[in-house]
Amino acid sequence: MDYILAAVVVLGAAALGVPVLQTAERRFRIGAYASMAALALAIVMVAANTVNGGISTVPYFGNLLVSDPLGDIFALVVLSVTLAVAVASFYSSPNGPNIPSYYSLLVFSALGMVLLSYSADLLMLFVAWELMSLPTYVLAGFDKKRIQSNEAAAKYAILGALSSAIILYAISLTYGVAGTTQMSGVVARLALEPFNPLVSVAILLFVVGFGFKMSIVPFHMWVPDAYEGSPPAIATLFATATKKAGFVAAIRVVLVIATVYALAPNSVFTLANVLAVLAVITMTLGNVAALTQKSMTRLLAYSSIAQAGYILVGFSIFAYSQQTGAFAYNGLLGLTGSIFHVVNHAIMKGAAFLAAMVVLTQLKRGDLGAYNGLAKRMPITAFTLAVSFLALAGVPPLNGFWSKLLLFVSVINTPLAWVAVAAILNSAFSLGYYFWVIKRMYLDPGESTERVKEPLWSVVLFAVLVGLMIGIGLFPQQFISLASSAASSVIP
Numbered sequence: 370m371d372y373i374l375a376a377v378v379v380l381g382a383a384a385l386g387v388p389v390l391q392t393a394e395r396r397f398r399i400g401a402y403a404s405m406a407a408l409a410l411a412i413v414m415v416a417a418n419t420v421n422g423g424i425s426t427v428p429y430f431g432n433l434l435v436s437d438p439l440g441d442i443f444a445l446v447v448l449s450v451t452l453a454v455a456v457a458s459f460y461s462s463p464n465g466p467n468i469p470s471y472y473s474l475l476v477f478s479a480l481g482m483v484l485l486s487y488s489a490d491l492l493m494l495f496v497a498w499e500l501m502s503l504p505t506y507v508l509a510g511f512d513k514k515r516i517q518s519n520e521a522a523a524k525y526a527i528l529g530a531l532s533s534a535i536i537l538y539a540i541s542l543t544y545g546v547a548g549t550t551q552m553s554g555v556v557a558r559l560a561l562e563p564f565n566p567l568v569s570v571a572i573l574l575f576v577v578g579f580g581f582k583m584s585i586v587p588f589h590m591w592v593p594d595a596y597e598g599s600p601p602a603i604a605t606l607f608a609t610a611t612k613k614a615g616f617v618a619a620i621r622v623v624l625v626i627a628t629v630y631a632l633a634p635n636s637v638f639t640l641a642n643v644l645a646v647l648a649v650i651t652m653t654l655g656n657v658a659a660l661t662q663k664s665m666t667r668l669l670a671y672s673s674i675a676q677a678g679y680i681l682v683g684f685s686i687f688a689y690s691q692q693t694g695a696f697a698y699n700g701l702l703g704l705t706g707s708i709f710h711v712v713n714h715a716i717m718k719g720a721a722f723l724a725a726m727v728v729l730t731q732l733k734r735g736d737l738g739a740y741n742g743l744a745k746r747m748p749i750t751a752f753t754l755a756v757s758f759l760a761l762a763g764v765p766p767l768n769g770f771w772s773k774l775l776l777f778v779s780v781i782n783t784p785l786a787w788v789a790v791a792a793i794l795n796s797a798f799s800l801g802y803y804f805w806v807i808k809r810m811y812l813d814p815g816e817s818t819e820r821v822k823e824p825l826w827s828v829v830l831f832a833v834l835v836g837l838m839i840g841i842g843l844f845p846q847q848f849i850s851l852a853s854s855a856a857s858s859v860i861p
Contacts (some may be wrong), residue, residue: 372418373436373487376411376444380483383407384476390469400469401459404476408452411483415444432551435489439855442708443486443617446715450610451479453830457723458602460826461730471511474504478606482614488621491540491550498536501614502529502582505607509599521598528581528591536578542571552625560629569632572640575623576647582615585681586651589674596670597735601726604666608673609719613711616680620859624704627688628860641689644681645788652678652795660802665725665735668802669718672761675799676714682776682792683707686785691860699779704856706775709849713760713768713841720757720834724750727827740806742815749823751810753831758803760838763796768841771849 387400419441434440455475481501488494506529510522544550546568547558559568580588596604623640632640655675662668683703690700727750728743729735744751760767763774773796781789841848 372414372421373434373440373444373483376414376418376483377480379407379410379414380476380480384473384480387469387473387476398459398468400472401455404472405452405455405459407476408448408455408479411479412445412448412452415441415448415483419445432553433490433493434484434487436487437855437858438851439617439620439708439858440487442712442851442855443613444483446613446712447482447486447610448479450613450715450719451475451482451606453719453723454602454606454610456826456830457605457726458600460824461602461726467511471508474508475606478502478504478508478611482610485614486617488618489552491543491552491555491622494618494621495533495537495540498614498618499533501611502533505529505603505611508603508606509595511603512600515598517594517598518600519598521595524591525595532578532581532588535574539571539574539578542567542574546571552621556625556629559626562630564631564634568626568630572623572626572630572632573643575619576643579615579619579623580647582611583619583677583680584612584615584674585647585677586654586674589651589655592674593667593670596673597664597666601666601722601729604670605719605722605726608669608722609715612673612677613715616707616711619684620704620708624684624687624691624859628691631692639688639692641685641692641785644685644688645785648678648681648685648788649791650678651675651681652792656795656799656802659799660805662802663737665728665737665740665806668737668806669721669725672721672799672802673714673718675795676710676718676761678795679773679776679792680707680710680714682780682788683710685788686780686783687856687859689783689785696783699783701853701856702775703779704859705849705853706772706779708855709775709852710769710772712848712852713772713838716834716837716841717757717760717769720753720831720838721761723827723830723834724754724757727823731821731823737806737809740809741813742818743810745818746815746821747823749828749831753835755807755810756835756838758807760842762800762803766839766842768838768845768848770842771845775849 383404387403390400478501481497484497488497506522506526509525510518512518543555546565547555584592627640652675655671659668659671683706686703687700690696732739760769763770777789777792
C-alpha cells in the first residue's frame, strides 16, 4: 500500500498545486508539464505496486482501501488514459489563463478514479466517485463559448447528480441492514441474510447508479450529447477512463455482494438475469443506433454503449455461477473476459476517439463525409482508425478478438447461452458500420486529395496504441493471466 499512498499523495499535490500557476503570468503551460509528470509518476508507482504483489506494509487509511490485482489493473488503465488525454490536450487546446485549472481538474478526476479502483469501503467509494465525477462536469463544459458544450455539461451534471444520489441511497440501505460500510463486513453480514427486500432494492439501486457511468441502457441517454458537446480530448476521457471506473465500482460492490446474496428467492428475478437482459438490450441498441449516425463522435458514443453490453456478459455469468454454485469455471472465465475487455476497450476506443479528434482539429469537420478519402489525406490517422474499428469488431488477430472470445465462450454452454447468441449476432452486425467507415476512408473519393499534416504527438500516440492492439492480439496470454488474477481477487 506504500506505493498506492505515494501515488495518491503525488496526484493530490499536483491537483492542488497546479492552479497556483494560474497566477504566474505567461506560465500557463507549466501546469500541463507538472500534471503530466505527476500522472507518469503515479503510473510508475502503481506498476511498482503490481510487481511487488500489492503487499501493504503501512496501515494508512485503515481499511478504506485494499491493494489487489483488480485495483492495480484499473488504476493503470485510468492513469494511462488520463496521461494520453493530457498529452492530447497539451497540443490541441489553445493556450490561456484557464489551462492550469483544466489540468488540475483532470488530475483530480484521475485521483478519484485511482481511489475508486482500490476502495474497500462504501463511503470511501462514494467520496472517490464524487472526486472523479465533479471535475468532469466542469471539463465537459470547458469550451464555454459553444452552446453544445454548455448543453453537454448541464445534461451530464444533472444526470450525474441523480446517479450519485441513487448510489448514496443504496449505501444508506446497505448500512441499515449490515451495520457497516466496510465491504468485507457487508459481505459477512449479508451471508447470514436468507432474503431481505431492502438489500435487493439496494443492489438494484447500485446497478442503476453505476449504470450511469457504465453507459448501459436505459441509463445511457447522456452519452451521445455529452461526448459530442465536450472538448474532443474530454470525450476520450469519458469513453475510456470514467466509464471504466463505473465498471470497477460495479465489480467491487454488486458482484462481490452477488457472491453471498441472491437478489430474489425465485430463479427468474435474479441478478444474473437482470444483468443478462441489460447486456443484450445495451449491445443491441448501441449497435443499431450507431448504424444510423452521421457524426463520428456520436457513432463512437453508441459504439461505446454497445461495448458496455459485451462487458456485462461476463458480469452476468459470474453472478449466475456465484448464486447457483454451478459453472464456477465459466463464471471466473466470464469475469476474466470482462476485465480483459475493459483493458482492450480503453486501448481500442482511445485510439478511435483520438483519431476522430485529430480529424476534427485538422479538417474542422466531424461528420462522416469528412472521412471520405481520408487514407490519402491523413494515412496514419486513417490506418489507426481502421485498426481500432477492426479490433472493436473482434477481428483476429487483434486484441478485441480474444476478450470477446473469452466472453462468448464463458456463456455458450450455460443456461445463459442465449446471451452468447445475441452477443455474436451483435458483434457481426457491428461490422456493418465499422466497415462502412473503413470503406469511406479507403475506397470513396474525398473532396480533396491534398495531404494534411498529422501532428507528431498524434503519430507517437497512434504508434503506441496500434502496437498494443496488435501486440496483445498476437501475445494475449500474459494479459489474460493478469485479468484472471484480478477476477480471482473478487471472490471473498
